[in-house]
Amino acid sequence: MSSYYLDHLQYLETEAIHVMREVAAEFERPVLLFSGGKDSICLLRLAEKAFRPSEIPMPLLNIDTGHHFPELNEFRDRRAKELRAKLIVRTVEEALARGIAVQAPGQISRNHLQIPTLLAAIEEFRFDSCIGGARRDEEKSRAKERFFSFRDSFGQWDPKNQRPEIWNLYNARLNPGENMRVFPLSNWTEMDVWEYIRKETLEVPKIYFSHLRRCVRRHGQWLPVNDLVPPKPGEQVAELIVRVRTIGDIISTGCVESPAESVDDIIAETAVARVTERGSRADDKASEAAMEDRKKAGYF
């Protein structure tokens, strides 16, 4: 093996950096979606590397459902400050108050309300492109996503009519009002993300590591008990050593029982995992096409 050789993580890194620089060069008003979750933490490190010694030439955006884990928001704000990046937060709360988003009767989850909130933020700041941390291995309809995913002026994804992506040539052209969602981590797996976090010694929110939490068993998974998820009559509250594998909002993120206390432990656990990462997300279990339907409506 020659020394002019990239291992799989270096290859994925070089590909992601190429994609990010293409965004910086081709678009006028890009934004980077940063939630503080593990994928967007990798995204942020890649952005640092792509543009250094310059600062990241675009603001960060987070859509806050109001149902976030508090640990996540604290981490998000601190990381943005450390990088001296401009962080824009738009909340579902505000979108509800302004009538941009409307809650379905009886619906508690605000997951789908992120869509109008995000679209309104895109319009407010006239963003022409949003870099996101979605990965193709997460979910079946994501597996069909392009690096540069075109959205029409309604924010819609048309899976049957995607632009072919050939070699490393990305067609970034838009007409006014249209938007591009760009996914530099398209080819990364959950394992790659953790291996990168280890390699780069990246800090991640504490809830990824095992901790003691009160949970209830619902629909085959452990949901964290809190003000929004009170135990129902007859439900047993259990105190468990758990961690989260993927972070959605606090009412739909299932916890997994795990003793993993370090990134090495998580990598070892991921290597032998028998359930997919999104298996713990109630929002994806709604139906076989749950993600596809949200993406068509403008979800990232």
Next chain:
Amino acid sequence: MSVPLHHPVDLLRFNTCGSVDDGKSTLIGRLLYDSKSLMDDQVEALERSADLTGGGQINLANLTDGLRAEREQGITIDVAYRYFATPRRKFIIADTPGHVQYTRNMVTGASSANLSVVLVDARLGVIEQSRRHSCIASLLRIPHLVVAVNKMDLVNYSEERFLEIRDQFEGFLPRLDLKDVKFIPVSALDGDNVVDPSQNMPWYPGPTLLGHLEDVHIGSDWNLSAFRLPVQWVNRPNNPSDPHLHDFRGLSGQIAGGIVRVGQPVMVLPSGFSSVVKEILTPEGKVTEAFAPQSVTLALDHDIDVSRGDMIVDPANLPGSGKELHAQICWLHPRPLQRGKKYLLKHTTQTVQAAVTAIEHRIDISTLEPECEALELAMNDIGEIRLATSAPLVFDGYPANRLTGSFILVEPGTNATVGAGMLHPPTEVARPEYKDFSI
């Protein structure tokens, strides 16, 4: 639990192609299932949909057919990417469907592949699609081809039938430019020779499909002999806190070919300005040399005019340049390519206008011979064209370098990506615009 070792694991990218019902999705499902790359909840979901819609039979195709319309119609619509790993290698699969938009899908899925798996239905043998897929693989210069003769269970695992199909294939292979072709008899439905050796075909002495994917020598696909860096982004820090950075001017991009070292003379094209590499930044920090396909930032000794779309090259090994281009093209759009039409052409990091000056021929897929007098190229057609561009391109022939020898055509207005082009080797070496400025 054991923590995976830190040894480098390489990455094999491959695509699978075949026509409708050749069983591509089933084959991928089988690869994932038998290599234990599927998770319990995925298997559970398969079983759930088997109970609901499949009459109890697990449909491995449901694993990859992720869109609602695909499950409804039992077809694959768009390229789907799958990921799995064995202790030997990591794999990225592009599942490229074989119906209406087959060329478009295959070109998308295969342009960066190390290997293509072409599926053939053992009952049908070589059909037009098999020829087309092999032709595209050859055109795209995919280094390795596997012909998986599927549904061997439906021909009684007959060696005779397998050899017959191999002979059919070998009949037209000499007309293509494929270096490494491997034939494997499989049954994706039952798993014969996919991950585990078949008990039903003791006459086949070769490796299983997965065995071959793990072993095939991919070496380096990258051209390491001629340094090429298309400039993607100019890095000028705004108000840096570090005073050393006030005059920093970095040239960022992904190395498309060759190796670059600190102290090496370089030339910027098309201007022809010369300079010397002062500093190289990679994702891993400052280094003294970097190589394709690393994403780097170079600082040069002289403050010369360089912007996105320029190419930094080794002056001892110059690319070609010109405004008259000759290329092979795969047409990807329902609106045909016509002579005289204007498109936007994106090549490396620059976009120029291009007019089609001639359609030289279309390739007849059934004979693989050029067909003269083509007035237009329709969707899925492959042909040879000439283009005139609004500004000179600095390029290599596609056989020498996949990244500096390729381009896409974009339709103005709709912004649809309509064509994928591969340039013929240049007839003229790049001549700097300003020779006098050489230092």
